[in-house]
Amino acid sequence: MTLHLKYDLSQTYKSVIEFVLKNLSIDYYLVNLNEIRLKEALDLAQKVELQEQLSLFNISIVDDQKLSLVQRVKLLINFYLEHKEVQTKNVSDYLSEELDYSYAYLSSLFSEATYSSIESFIILRRVEMAKDLLLKTDKSLTEIAFDLNYSSVAHLSSQFKKTTGLTPSAFQRIIQKRNSINPN
Known part of the structure; x- marks a missing residue:
């Protein structure tokens, strides 16, 4: 059985942070998605406990x-x-x-x-998003290119192939074949 989930990444992140900080009774102010102001300084034991709790969600203190x-x-x-x-x-x-x-x-x-450059990071993220859309939706490549703000399908296909080594259609065929063999 497959469950498809919808979530807002930033809201999920904020909820996790709030959950952990409230459970540890730490007074805080959320400045932005990765900055928290604490009303009081933490002692070493509190900081270690906070890091341990955050690490359960793959979040670390930087x-x-x-x-x-x-x-x-x-x-x-x-x-x-x-x-x-x-x-x-x-x-x-x-x-x-x-x-x-x-x-x-x-x-x-x-x-x-x-x-790596910011531009390379953006390309990698867009290709990852394209892969997710290819896997989880029935959208055409044209629709995906439009959704991801590509100038053309050719531009998406070119970046996809440079990043993954596969064309989007070859990627879809491999996934479809894998799913037919392993229909979990």
Whole structure:
């Protein structure tokens, strides 16, 4: 049996953070998706317990402010790609405005921390989203290209093949064959 789930990633994240902090009786203010202001400093035992609880959800405390900013860039890119209403701006302007840093600084910091460019990260995320849509919907490649804001089906297909080594249709055939062999 397969269950298909719908969720808002940012809301899910906020709910997890609120759940953990309330269970540990920690007073806080959620600044943004990856920044929390605590009303009181934590002692070592509290910090260890908080990290242990967050790690159950694959969330970790980042002590390095630059790494935290890179994480915020990733979260904002995911939000940007998932919400058409913010795609009226180009991604560089969106990131600069949301984070109050120049795009050149953000790009340099991102590359230094991840050994990849913001543009490459965006391409990888869009291809992952295309793979999810191919797997979980009956949408045509044209519809998927439109949904993901590609200029054309050829552009989507080209990036898909460069990233995965397969064309989107070859990817679909492999998945369909795998599902027919293993119909879980």
